[in-house]
Amino acid sequence: MHTLEQLRAGELRGVQRLQLACGLTEFPDEIFELADTLEILDLSGNALSALPADLARLSRLRIIFCSDNQFTDLPEVLGSCAELSMIGFKANRIARVSGAALPAKLRWLVLTDNLIPELPPQIGNCRQLQKLMLAGNKLKSLPAEMAACINLELLRIAANEMASLPAWLLELPRLSWLAYAGNPFCAAVEAQAANAPIVEIPWNQFTLKNKLGEGASGHIYRAECGTDTVAVKIFKGAVTSDGLPDSEMAACIGAGAHASLLPVLGKVPDHPQGAHVLVMPLIPPDFANLAGPPSLASCTRDTYPDGKRFTLGAALAIAHGIASSARQLHARGIMHGDLYGHNVLHCNTGRALLGDFGAASFFEPGTPQARALQALEVRAFGCLLEELLERCDRPVPAELSALQAACWHADAAARPLFDDIERRLSGLRQAALDNPF
Structure with missing residues (x-):
């Protein structure tokens, strides 16, 4: 993490990656002094709502992150950045994506957790696009022009408002990782999976110990339950880059027992904050x-x-x-x-x-x-x-x-x-x- 003071004092000349999170409301002009070397710009966690019209002066810029800001439109100036291949604007207020905002070399676009109702048809021109993350928006469909995105490999469209999956989507030759739960077209089968039988264990039977890990959807703790030591996953409840914790919970319950699946011992029906909780055995340390x-x-x-x-x-x-x-x-x-x-x-x-x-x-x-x-x-x-x-x-x-x-x-x-x-x-x-x- 860098500071605005370092930037203004000229201490960051020559850097290839700049990260600023200091309550910015405007793009600092001093960033342009790094144009000869800057390739990765991370302005996530600020209060920005616009980028300068001459952003393309950063001629070497390949990657830009502006997540957790206040953008309502994906800035069109991004499309003029010749080398830009990765764009991340997660958790803003974006409700409009213009075709002009999509640069020619785009490979990776992250627009998770916004308010986007539709994508522009020009996304079909992004022939190098490999990863597209759109979970937690208001999409009702995908543009038919996306069928031309033949290099698309990973697509996240969970937690949207889609009534169906387009037939062309499943014909993309390289698509390998797809997430679409939490849409109306799959609500019935998702509910059926969530209702699979599972043991319920009251919260008061657990004593939480140390945290074992944290993922996008929750925290995992070591816990004592009677004479047993188990792992307890407490879901956060917010949309992740992949989708909704409710969908993850339903899949874990519906998966059933298998020697090569992480086992689930039960769920907690009465967490004090109403969080979803899964109970799992501890994984041996040699894994x-x-x-x-x-x-x-x-x-x-x-x-x-x-x-x-x-x-x-x-x-x-x-x-x-x-x-x-x-x-x-x-x-x-x-x-x-x-x-x-x-x-x-x-x-x-x-x-x-x-x-x-x-x-x-x-x-x-x-x-x-x-x-x-x-x-x-x-x-x-x-x-x-x-x-x-x-x-x-x-x-x-x-x-x-x-x-x-x-x-x-x-x-x-x-x-x-x-x-x-x-x-x-x-x-x-x-x-x-x-x-x-």
């Missing part, structure tokens, strides 16, 4: 995240530590466990929506646990749309499988490489579904056990 989340550079792909390697057996075990858990979710009408390595916990033996249902969505199994949605998530699995195979410590069997390629098929209808994927991976695991060298 760790499979990967790190995408970076600004990787956009939609996970990051891994340098030198991260897997035995072929461990890679197959992880892939098989995740495919098996995804098969169960799909059979229950749940799409995970965020099938990524950073949402997988694993241990050295290759056992894997899929968690984080913040982007989960709901569908009616057996319908033509259900098949297309499942195939979409198969592509996400293909990305995960590719990452595992790239890090194997021995040559990958041709059949396994062929399976990964099939998951990536540009024609979604040609991709295998998870029942077939699970079966094929089971056979490959057995073959690897029979021939360990």
